[in-house]
Amino acid sequence: MDKLMELVAPTLLDLIETRKAIVGIIGLGYVGLPLAVACGWAAFPTIGFDIDEAKVAKLNSGQSYIDSVNRDDLRKLLAGEKFRASSKFEEIKKCDVVVICVPTPLSRHREPDLQFVVMTAETISKHLRRGQLVVLESTTYPGTTEEVIKPILQRGGFRSGREFFLGFSPEREDPGNKAFGTMTIPKVVAGDDRVSSTVIEAFYRCVVETVIVVSSPKVAEAVKITENVFRSVNIALVNELKVIYDAMGIDIWEVIDAAATKPFGYMPFYPGPGLGGHCIPIDPFYLTWKSREYGLTTRFIELAGEINVSMPRYVVGRLEAELDYTQKASLGSASVLILGLAYKRNVSDIRESPSFALMELLERRNASVDYYDPFVAMIPETREHAHFAGRVSIELTPEKCQSYNAIVVVTDHDNVDYQMIADNSRLVIDTRNVFSRKGIASSIIVKS
Structure with a gap:
């Protein structure tokens, strides 16, 4: 000393x-x-x-x-x-x-x-x-x-x-x-x-x-950014693969599960309706901003951000196409239930949840939108989505499920009766592959 x-x-x-x-x-x-x-x-x-x-x-x-x-x-x-x-x-x-x-x-x-x-x-x-x-x-x-x-x-x-x-x-x-x-x-x-x-x-x-x-603090700060850039880029990759494989009629989740059996050289990441939480949607852009000070571009990070940010629009596009195909209904006259407001399963954390982006996109198209989340009884005041504050989660019943043109699964909480949803819904857009994971098959369930 x-x-x-x-x-x-x-x-x-x-x-x-x-x-x-x-x-x-x-x-x-x-x-x-x-x-x-x-x-x-x-x-x-x-x-x-x-x-x-x-x-x-x-x-x-x-x-x-x-x-x-x-x-x-x-x-x-x-x-x-x-x-x-x-x-x-x-x-x-x-x-x-x-x-x-x-x-x-x-x-x-x-x-x-x-x-x-x-x-x-x-x-x-x-x-x-x-x-x-x-x-x-x-x-x-x-x-x-x-x-x-x-x-x-x-x-x-x-x-x-x-x-x-x-x-x-x-x-x-x-x-x-x-x-x-x-x-x-x-x-x-x-x-x-x-x-x-x-x-x-x-x-x-x-x-x-x-x-x-x-x-040094710089190294420690870079550690955190690196961890979240890693996740953001890999999630963007599987999100892009999901869009490509959907067009080919290939189930991305089946592909990932099979690829994950390789004991080396592969780590599974899963697609979704967009990124949520405080870290992954935000932190990579801190590095993008700082890199400009050094005259450098972060093309990989920015591309990943573009892909992940685009996923709610992709889900809405799939929903619109399925409504037209299965019900001859337009999105503007549809009633839609967002299943899950939290950004990840089994928590009440709604920070940067893709559910908000989906709700905004749907309401701009004049759809009627409700939400159900067993962990979020009412939407609190938030900086970016203050206009949603005070909205209350519906009670999820068979009758309620039947009343919607479509249910969009955004967050796959465990304490939800998915069999009841499958039995009583007209259309389900599953962005988390939860029904397949639970062994529930139905012609009204569409993976997205």
């Missing part, structure tokens, strides 16, 4: 190792709240910060709004004084470790929107004190920690690596994944300097099972 480490880091390292460090998590959404709970279970006194007073009140009363956070666990942490929520950001000064978990959406022009990250960094800078560790977890382009966060935090005269410590650790949350959670997913970390790297590694080793240290 060099002289700087001896002078600056021991106090914080001691607080971390003895679990006396107070942890502050800013942003209590799908990333921040599970992380706050994980820190609480690691015996750190944890404060969760959010500007939403309703969220703060709900959490402090022991109620969770995130599927992966158990209400009983939350109440145990509250009772043990290992977690509490707050909207008073001046309490950041009390925290020894501050983790930023705020949204990083895209603008309407598909450019990075870092307003929440910048605002959070500015808030932290007002309360920054000597000896704190600040970590960015929000997904962003390589260079954000050093080029955006660091200058803001250093405005008051404190220097990263000396008076405070700075690092990046990409979130890897996967809502609904029963095999891996916050504490069991390997954690990539990087400090802005050698001292910061030592401190950030020490903190996360107390919270998660496996920590992977990389050489």
Whole structure:
């Protein structure tokens, strides 16, 4: 340990190792709240910060709004004084470790929107004190920690690596994944300097099972982008193959399942009605934007984005053709049920769900549209689809199924009676191959 480490880091390292460090998590959404709970279970006194007073009140009363956070666990942490929520950001000064978990959406022009990250960094800078560790977890382009966060935090005269410590650790949350959670997913970390790297590694080793240290925040930021570009490109590939094979009368799902029997050189990805969730539809475009600074184009990534964004239109086209062929009905006079609003099965997470794009496309064509989702009773307020707020999920009954010209399966939740749907519907557009997987065959089911 060099002289700087001896002078600056021991106090914080001691607080971390003895679990006396107070942890502050800013942003209590799908990333921040599970992380706050994980820190609480690691015996750190944890404060969760959010500007939403309703969220703060709900959490402090022991109620969770995130599927992966158990209400009983939350109440145990509250009772043990290992977690509490707050909207008073001046309490950041009390925290020894501050983790930023705020949204990083895209603008309407598909450019990075870092307003929440910048605002959070500015808030932290007002309360920054000597000896704190600040970590960015929000997904962003390589260079954000050093080029955006660091200058803001250093405005008051404190220097990263000396008076405070700075690092990046990409979130890897996967809502609904029963095999891996916050504490069991390997954690990539990087400090802005050698001292910061030592401190950030020490903190996360107390919270998660496996920590992977990389050489710089830029590398860690690139890790997250690479993971999501990989998925986006491969999903785009199978989406394109689906369109081609549909035209040839070939079942893409049968092809993928057979190809997946090869024990090497192949990894199965599955097509769908479009991408959802915060990561895959958004993160690759952060790299696309940043690459322009270097005079480079990201043709592969942009092409994948174009293909994935086009899938809702493809589904609507198939629906229109099938309505005309089977019912001699036009899309403009049809009643359509969207089955599944969440972006993936068995969760309530609706971020960037392709269901919204489908609903908008159908309503522009004057179709009458309802939705059913056992996990989403009512559509909440969202930034991009505020006009849908307040719509309520229908009750799924045989009579209701019979009343629609078509049902479009967008999300294949497990707790849905698919046999009842097959027995009582006039037309089903299955974008997830759920009926075939469940062994349900019917002439009214069309894969798309």
